[in-house]
Amino acid sequence: MKLIGKQINIRDLRYSDLDAYFEYGKDPNVGPFAGWKPFPTKDIASRVLNGQLVSKETFAIVLTDTDKLIGTISLYNSGIRKYNKVKSLGFSLSSAYWNRGYMTEAVHLMIGYAFEKTDCEVLEAGHHTDNYRCKRVLEKCGFNYDGTLCSFKKLYDGRIVDASFYSMTKIEYERKKEYE
Numbered sequence: 635m636k637l638i639g640k641q642i643n644i645r646d647l648r649y650s651d652l653d654a655y656f657e658y659g660k661d662p663n664v665g666p667f668a669g670w671k672p673f674p675t676k677d678i679a680s681r682v683l684n685g686q687l688v689s690k691e692t693f694a695i696v697l698t699d700t701d702k703l704i705g706t707i708s709l710y711n712s713g714i715r716k717y718n719k720v721k722s723l724g725f726s727l728s729s730a731y732w733n734r735g736y737m738t739e740a741v742h743l744m745i746g747y748a749f750e751k752t753d754c755e756v757l758e759a760g761h762h763t764d765n766y767r768c769k770r771v772l773e774k775c776g777f778n779y780d781g782t783l784c785s786f787k788k789l790y791d792g793r794i795v796d797a798s799f800y801s802m803t804k805i806e807y808e809r810k811k812e813y814e
């Protein structure tokens with residue numbers, strides 16, 4: 635899979651991404667906001683990367699000019715909604731690249747991919763309620779706020795977080811496309 639953007643592209647992960655994947659995943663400003671522990675070693679990064687190569691649900695976000703991995707974006711079944719045509723989006727970016735519009739571009743590309751290349755009928759996304767950056771990305775990409783679940787999850791570090799959820803239906807996506 636390869637999706638072409640202006641500043642970033644999205645493509646399949648490769649094992650040769652490992653060095654860049656570790657660099658991004660050990661960043662203490664990234665994982666905790668998405669609910670995962672920063673990778674303490676390259677060996678752990680390698681194991682997580684191998685798991686993602688097998689599951690094929692996570693893709694690399696790479697810079698268009700160098701093809702360097704700077705983040706990841708996943709399309710998966712979260713199981714929160716009990717309907718098998720709902721897909722969930724999850725994403726994270728190395729903090730060195732924040733606030734340049736990269737994730738907004740990546741999410742726009744994945745919305746098109748989900749509705750045009752898979753059988754997805756509803757796309758959902760969520761964030762820890764205090765994650766204002768992620769909230770802003772979802773708003774900019776046209777998601778609708780569905781609601782907030784209190785005490786949604788206990789994280790690896792013992793924090794219990796509330797989470798806010800958003801969705802977009804295929805019908806809404808197609809309607810928006812007509813007016814673009």
Ligand SMILES: CC(C)(COP(=O)(O)OP(=O)(O)OC[C@H]1O[C@@H](n2cnc3c(N)ncnc32)[C@H](O)[C@@H]1OP(=O)(O)O)[C@@H](O)C(=O)NCCC(=O)NCCS
Binds near residue numbers: 727728737738770
């Ligand atoms: C959330 C994340 C993916 C955003 O990526 P990004 O490429 O910086 O996003 P963009 O540049 O496309 O948009 C960020 C928006 O957040 C806004 N923002 C940044 N810091 C903010 C803050 N503290 N409060 C409110 N808004 C903020 C920016 O101004 C921008 O909005 P604007 O275009 O209206 O100015 C990135 O911060 C990240 O990886 N964080 C850690 C992991 C994570 O939170 N993943 C998502 C889990 S749901």
